[in-house]
Amino acid sequence: MNFYDLYDERLSAAERALVQAASDFCRGEFSVHLLESHTQGRAYDVSWIDRWAKEGFLGLQTPSELGGHDASFICKIRVAQAMAEHGFAAAFAINNLQGSVTRVARSGSEKQRAEFLDGMLSGRTLCAPAMSEPDGGSDLGALKTKARRVDGGWLISGTKSWVTNGSIIQCANLLARVDPIGKEAGETASFLVPLADGPTLRREELVMPGAQSFRLSRLIFQDHFVPDWCLFDPPGQAFKSSMASVNAARVHVAAMCVASARAALAEAVGYAETRQAFGKPLLRHQGLGWELAEVSLRLEAANALVLRAAIAVQTGKAALTLAAQAKKFAVDVATWGHDQCQRAMGAVGASADHRLAMLSSETRLAAFGDGTNQMLLDRIAKGLAKDYGPSPMQKESDQ
Ligand SMILES: Cc1cc2nc3c(=O)[nH]c(=O)nc-3n(C[C@H](O)[C@H](O)[C@H](O)COP(=O)(O)OP(=O)(O)OC[C@H]3O[C@@H](n4cnc5c(N)ncnc54)[C@H](O)[C@@H]3O)c2cc1C
Incomplete structure (x- = not known):
């Protein structure tokens, strides 16, 4: 049984080769390094x-x-899954860099592509989105970072928080509010901000226990100059443009969650097949076997939902509800599933040097980025009448 077969049959031969290459890259030396x-x-x-x-x-x-490579969305998530089986934070962070390259390649101006793209593709210019702020994560509308027009460009002032890869990036795709005069005042714009450290930019590392590979940081700007050509989404368009990619981002995270949980289940099953207790392998004790069976069941359900949402994103169908459902469900199943798998392995699974402990402490943080559980439920609730009504019992004349 191949957990990913329904994804893989939608890939071209070239895409399947990419997934295989990613999988080969991640297993072996890289996997060992992540755990170490x-x-x-x-x-x-x-x-x-x-x-x-x-x-x-x-x-x-x-x-x-x-x-x-011009790869499809499903290919992109399969590559991310190949890495998430070995380390969730690394998969999240490295694929986050890839997302910025795609944005610049698809939507950047000619000058932006000429200045940034080669460096981004080669890994010399790492770029990441910086939207959240200390006072506004879920509520992006509350953002306070200001962009003030000056001769030849803009001055950015404010603090961006929990920026993935924040300690190593050379560029941020940053959301700010235009300040303070003129017809654009108060509108949000986005910028590709070169991040040369100096008196106008300070970075502070934000430590998340057991999840250092996200490299979360706070970026503090004070009158940080960006030239005009670095304006990415003009005033009034940035919010809409950030939201346009949110469904894909949610499904992407959900896909990595199911991959991480699948890796945990494989570890736990392997262990329980060989570890003996009371004269037989752990897995043959009904109580434990049923617990892992329950993990497999919820994991398959999460995988099916993620795939349905991924197909909707890839084919341009309505994905708002499905993406929110897939992320909420996959995060919950993975968080709960890791815990079950760790317990099935006794003290071994809970040890700091075991991959399960790493996958568990990293994957639980997926609950925050790209929509918290409450925000996702709110999204799903808003669409209930449209997505699930009217009742099939309702007479046609009432509709
Ligand atoms: C690992 C990780 C990586 C991240 N990477 C990035 C990144 O690269 N770039 C970036 O910009 N940000 C990033 N973030 C930040 C992330 O987007 C925010 O943490 C997230 O948006 C939640 O914001 P907050 O932490 O301020 O929580 P808050 O918005 O303060 O929410 C706190 C709690 O209140 C709940 N809540 C808020 N509003 C409502 C409501 N209306 N109804 C019910 N409940 C509500 C939330 O669900 C949450 O449980 C990252 C975060 C993490 C943990």
């Missing part, structure tokens, strides 16, 4: 991003005429 660095309480080494870039994976969805 986690056990030592540090992030994985950045040199792995160079190696990943050399394989062309940062250009996964970049058009081929610009040097990328």
Whole structure:
């Protein structure tokens, strides 16, 4: 039984080869390194991003005429899943870089592509989205970072928080509010902000226990100059444009959650097949076997929902509700499933140097980015009447 077969049958031969190459890259030395660095309480080494870039994976969805693979959305999530089976935070963070390359390649101006794209594809210019702020994560409308027009460009002032890869990026795709005069005042705009450290930019690391590989940081700007050509979404369009990619981002995270939980289940089953207790393997004790069976059941349900949402995103069908449902359900199943798998392995599964402990502490943080559970339920609730009504019992004349 291949957990990913329904995804893989939608890929072209070239895409299947990419997924295989990603899978080969992640298993072996990289996988060992992820666990070692986690056990030592540090992030994985950045040199792995160079190696990943050399394989062309940062250009996964970049058009081929610009040097990328032009891969489909389902191919992109399969590549992310190949990494998430070995380390969730690394998969989240490295694929987050790839997302910025795609945005610049598809929507950047000619000048932006000329200045940034080569460096982004090669891993020399790492770029990440910076939207959340200390006072506004879920409520993005509350953002306070200001962009003030000056001769030849803009001055950015404010604080961006929980920026994935924040300690290593050279560029941020940053959301700010235009300040303070003129017809654009108060509108949101986005910028590609070069991040040379200096008196106008300070970085502070934000430590998430057991999840250093996200490299979360706070970026504090004070009159940080960006030239005019770095304006990405003009005033009034940035909010809409950020929301346009939210469904894909949610399904992407959900797909990595199911991959991480699947890896945990495989570990737990392997262990329970060989570990003896009371004269037989753990797995043959009904109480434990049923617990892992329950994990497999919910995991298959989450996988099916993620695939349905992924197909909707890829084919341009309505995906707002499905993406929210897939992320909420996959995060919950993975968080609960990791716990079950760890318990099935006794003290071994809970040890700091075991991959399950790493996958569990990293994957639980998926509950925050790209919509918390409450925000996702809110989204689903708003669509209930449209998505599930009217009742089939209702007479046609009443509709
Ligand atoms: C691992 C990780 C990576 C991240 N990466 C990035 C990144 O790269 N770039 C970036 O910009 N941000 C990033 N974030 C930030 C993330 O987007 C925010 O944490 C998220 O939006 C939630 O915002 P908050 O933490 O401020 O929580 P808050 O918005 O303060 O929410 C706190 C709690 O209140 C609940 N809540 C809020 N509003 C409502 C409501 N209306 N109804 C019911 N409940 C509500 C929330 O669901 C949550 O449980 C990352 C976060 C994490 C943990």
